[in-house]
Amino acid sequence: MPILEARDLHTVRTVLWTDEADCAATAQALAGNASLRTACIELHGTLGAGKTSFVRHLLRALDVVGAIKSPTYAVMEPYALPGLSIWHFVFYRFDDPQEFEDAGFREVFASTGLKLVEWPERAAGLLPPCDLRIEIAMVDAPLIDTDSDDTRRQVTFQAETPLGLTLLP
Numbered sequence: 001m002p003i004l005e006a007r008d009l010h011t012v013r014t015v016l017w018t019d020e021a022d023c024a025a026t027a028q029a030l031a032g033n034a035s036l037r038t039a040c041i042e043l044h045g046t047l048g049a050g051k052t053s054f055v056r057h058l059l060r061a062l063d064v065v066g067a068i069k070s071p072t073y074a075v076m077e078p079y080a081l082p083g084l085s086i087w088h089f090v091f092y093r094f095d096d097p098q099e100f101e102d103a104g105f106r107e108v109f110a111s112t113g114l115k116l117v118e119w120p121e122r123a124a125g126l127l128p129p130c131d132l133r134i135e136i137a138m139v140d141a142p143l144i145d146t147d148s149d150d151t152r153r154q155v156t157f158q159a160e161t162p163l164g165l166t167l168l169p
Helices: 020-031 034-038 051-061 098-102 105-110 162-167
Strands: 003-005 012-017 040-044 076-081 084-090 114-118 132-142 151-159
Touching (some): 020 051, 020 151, 034 162, 040 051, 051 114
Antiparallel strands (some): 003 012, 012 151, 132 151
8 A cells, every 4th residue: 555645654654556456455454453443433435435444444354254234324333343332433424413312422432433424514512522533535546557447546545533643554
């Protein structure tokens, strides 16, 4: 994974994913970081940018077995591993922040474990500070030397806390 830019090597890293293998490799590396077990990670990007794909790769790298589905309609999917609780949230369909309170998510966020949050802006003001913010943006240029119409991804990792610093790639 080539590094595109490093505005502040202590808080921000930007990489280029040229294909799905780069996404999987980033997820695998992150899964090997012990600090991940208590992190809150926000994933930002447009529809189809690859947020859920990254989460799937990360969950597989953490040894989640069985179906890994997007919680677009359910809003939250929990995963229990030996010694690790994981929650994957997709707030895309939130229309009212009160839905966060009504669903009891404040208690989930207060508990120990990994929280992966897509579309966090839909629950703005209700979420605790995240440790790591991941912004995935499609790069319009097609992959080099291929006939594919797929696009590359520019991925920016921003640490928001000291724990987030330990998670930067």
